[in-house]
Amino acid sequence: MSRALVLSGADLAIVDLHRDEAAERAREIAEEFREIHPSHMVPKITAHYADVSSKTDVDDSLREILNKHDRITNLVSCAGFCENCDAVDLPPERIKRMLGVNLEGTYYVATGVARYLMGQNAPGNMVFIGSISGSIVNVPQPQAMYNASKAAIRHLAASLAVEWASKGIRVNCLSPGYMITEIAMKAKILIDNPGLKKEWETKIPQRRMGPPEELMGAVVFLSSDASRYITGEEIKVDGGYTVC
Ligand SMILES: NC(=O)c1ccc[n+]([C@@H]2O[C@H](COP(=O)([O-])OP(=O)(O)OC[C@H]3O[C@@H](n4cnc5c(N)ncnc54)[C@H](O)[C@@H]3O)[C@@H](O)[C@H]2O)c1
Structure with missing residues (x-):
């Protein structure tokens, strides 16, 4: 669902109990966006703990x-x-x-x-x-x-x-x-x-x-x-x- 929102152009903040996994997922999503839209600016994606x-x-x-x-x-x-x-x-x-x-x-x-x-x-x-x-x-x-x-x-x-x-x-x-x-x-x-x-x-x-x-x-x-x-x-x- 996070991927879907970013691929649609949204900025994203992932909040999870496991901040490191959220940060890793944020990096993967940014990378996927870069591959699919090489000429677009990558949306801002951040990871947070709660x-x-x-x-x-x-x-x-x-x-x-x-x-x-x-x-x-x-x-x-x-x-x-x-x-x-x-x-x-x-x-x-x-x-x-x-x-x-x-x-x-x-x-x-x-x-x-x-x-x-x-x-x-x-x-x-x-x-x-x-x-x-x-x-x-x-x-x-x-x-x-x-x-x-x-x-x-x-x-x-x-x-x-x-x-x-x-x-x-x-x-x-x-x-x-x-x-x-x-x-x-x-x-x-x-x-x-x-x-x-x-x-x-x-x-x-x-x-x-x-x-x-x-x-x-x-x-x-x-x-x-x-x-x-x-x-x-x-x-x-x-x-x-x-x-x-
Ligand atoms: N997998 C299914 O078949 C299915 C079906 C229907 C509904 N759902 C619902 O979808 C949602 C995600 O499920 P999933 O299968 O992807 O599970 P998952 O365990 O893969 O993902 C759940 C995520 O929630 C995070 N999380 C758990 N407790 C937390 C807390 N206290 N605070 C912050 N983050 C917390 C986990 O770290 C994990 O990243 C759940 O609400 C689940 O009930 C899943």
């Missing part, structure tokens, strides 16, 4: 971003994780961590950016990364708390869209289906269950998991004026999984 579950970290990272960039116009809130665990066994500290990152994290970055935009009297645009798990229950893996956190993200986007519409701030939710990311392929659940990927794919009408590149179009669409009259909506990118 544990998004901490309001202090988020506010510090926004200050740092504004020291390096002229302004903030858009937000994509993506940090999140899933944990497969029987509901009766999930310890309270893991529940707090999951809601802290997946839900509170999005709340802190969204309200932090909204506060800034309102202070500038400027319009803005936000995309929250939800999941189809916010609408359906994935099987067979147990992940009740993750599903609940993603359902909350969808409704948070709708609620903030209504609250901030008069300020010119749009908020939408982009919900991926089963994506075949590097980390997803190393997930314990797939290593422990070698037939699981096939099982998921038989339930997807397109019969395949999606590469992350297939989120590029939707994130650019929702982040741009092409979707100017869309707010509070959810777009699912899932190969048709949730329609059957």
Whole structure:
């Protein structure tokens, strides 16, 4: 999604728990832009640290971003994780961590950016990364708390869209289906269950998991004026999984 925004001409600030990895990704994205558009100036791409579950970290990272960039116009809130665990066994500290990152994290970055935009009297645009798990229950893996956190993200986007519409701030939710990311392929659940990927794919009408590149179009669409009259909506990118 970061690549998609930069290739569309946007400057970018990546905020992540792992600043070095974010910085490495920033370098790769700049390099890709240079190869594709050799005669264009490379957009400004910076990397920043925050544990998004901490309001202090988020506010510090926004200050740092504004020291390096002229302004903030858009937000994509993506940090999140899933944990497969029987509901009766999930310890309270893991529940707090999951809601802290997946839900509170999005709340802190969204309200932090909204506060800034309102202070500038400027319009803005936000995309929250939800999941189809916010609408359906994935099987067979147990992940009740993750599903609940993603359902909350969808409704948070709708609620903030209504609250901030008069300020010119749009908020939408982009919900991926089963994506075949590097980390997803190393997930314990797939290593422990070698037939699981096939099982998921038989339930997807397109019969395949999606590469992350297939989120590029939707994130650019929702982040741009092409979707100017869309707010509070959810777009699912899932190969048709949730329609059957
Ligand atoms: N992979 C999928 O199939 C899939 C499907 C639906 C939704 N999603 C959602 O997409 C988002 C990204 O998932 P992914 O599969 O790319 O996972 P990932 O683990 O590859 O990426 C998550 C990123 O968030 C960062 N992060 C984690 N906790 C953080 C914190 N507390 N503060 C700041 N950064 C933090 C990680 O360092 C990492 O860079 C998540 O919100 C996930 O729920 C993924």
